[in-house]
Amino acid sequence: MAVELDRPGSVDDLYLDRGDPIEPWRPVMTGDVFDGPDIPGCSAHDFVLVLSHPCSLRADGVELVERLQALPVALADEIPLAAWKGNFRVMPLPLLRRDDRHYVARLTEFGMLDAADLYLDRRICALTEIGVTLLQQRFFHNQSRVKVQLDRIHAQASPVFAEVELWTQWNEDLAESRVVAGEDRRAVLTAEGHAFDEVMRGDFDPGMSLRAALKERHLQADVRRRVLSTIEERRAQSQ
C-alpha cells in the first residue's frame, strides 16, 4: 500500500499569519518563515523556514538557542492539495505571499542559522498548529521513512503550542501598549518574556508548575484560565 502523507483542509488552515512582515508579538516558532538570511551550503533560495523542533527552540524558556536549524524556501510550481500525499521531498507553502506564487521548503537540504540573524521585522509567515504538524510529519518521513500520524505529532508538541499561544496573548495585552508608548520593542519583549516565564514556572498544584501542567491535555484549559486571569490582573495594574 502506498504511503500517503496528510494535507491541510485548505490553504487558510496552514497559515496563522502572512504579511510583510507579520506582527511581532508571537514568539519565534517552528515553521516561521523569514526573508533572509541565506542558509550556508544550501542551493539558491528566497526565504528560510525555522525547522528546529518546538521543544528545542529555547533553552531557558525565553531566549532562543544560539543556532537554529532552517530549511531553504524557494519558488516552485503549484502543488495542489490533493498532491500533498506525495511530493515527499518538500513542504508546500502555497500562496505564501498572498499573491499567485507558490513556494516550497526543501526537506532535502537544511542548515544552521544564528538566531540573532532572524529579525522579527523580516518574518513573513507563521504556521498554524496544523501547519507545524504537517511540516513535522513531512520532515520526519523524509529523514526516516516513518509516517507518524498527525494526532501523535500534535499531542507531543501540544504543550508548546499552548504555551506559545498564551505567550502571544501576553505580549499583545501587556507588551504592545508599552511599545506603542515608545519603549524599545526588543527590551520590552525580553522583559515580558521573562515575566511570562516566571508565571509559567509558578505552581499549578504543589510540585507541579503551570508549564508542566500543560503536558497534561486535560489540564490545559485550566492553565489557560489561570494565565488569562493573570494577564487581566497585570493589565489592570498597569492602567
Add this chain to the structure above:
Amino acid sequence: MNSADQTTILNAADAPPEPLLDTEATGTLPRPTIRPETADSRLLNRVSALRDRTRDLDDEVRVLHQDTRELELDERTTAAAMRDPYDLLRELSHRYGLSWAAIARLAAVSSTAVRKWRRGETISPDKRRAIARAVTFLQMLSDNAGPLEDVGSWLEMPLSDQATLTPLDLYALGNVALLLDHVAGHLGAHAMLDAFDDRWRERYARDQTFVVEDAGDGHLSIVERSR
C-alpha cells in the same frame, strides 16, 4: 391490553408459518404440513412484537429528544447573539479555557480570523451567530454535564482509544444533539460514534504503533507502544 390489541400484535408480528412441502409425495400434489401453534410460541411471538414496538418507540423518542435539544440550542443562540461578540469570545477563552484553534473550529473560521477578532476586527453577523452558538452549546453541556468537570478540556479529549475523534470534531461535523445526549448520559461514547458514522473505527482509526509519553527531560516524546 384488550383482545383487539392482542390480535393486532399476533397478526403483525407472526403471520402463520408457510406450509412446508411434502417432498416425498409422488404423483400427487404436495400436501402442506401445518406446524401447530402452541401456547409457548404465541407468548414468544407477543414478546417479540412488543420488543420491536418498544425499540421503534425508543428510536422515535430519541429523535424527538434530539430535535428538542437542537430547537433549544437554536433559541438560546438567538438570545446569546444579542450579546457583545467580543464578550462571547472572552467567555470561550476565559471561562472555558479554549485555545484559539479550538474557538476557530467551533466558529468554523480560520485561527487567523479568531486572532484578528481578538484584536478588535469587525465580526460579520453570520460569524457572530456561530460564536453565540458555540457559547450556547458549551453552556448546555455544562447544564447537562453530570460528572464532567471541565467542559473546555473535554472538548479536545479523544472519545475512544480506537479513534482520533474528539467532541470538537463531532461539533465541527454538525453532531450537536449526539454530544448533548452523550453528556447527559443517554448515549454511551461508542453508541454516539456509531450513530455519527458506523465506520468510525476504520475512518478515524487511531495510530496504535506510537504513543506519546513523558521523556523525562521536561518534554514529551513519541515512542513505539510497548508490546
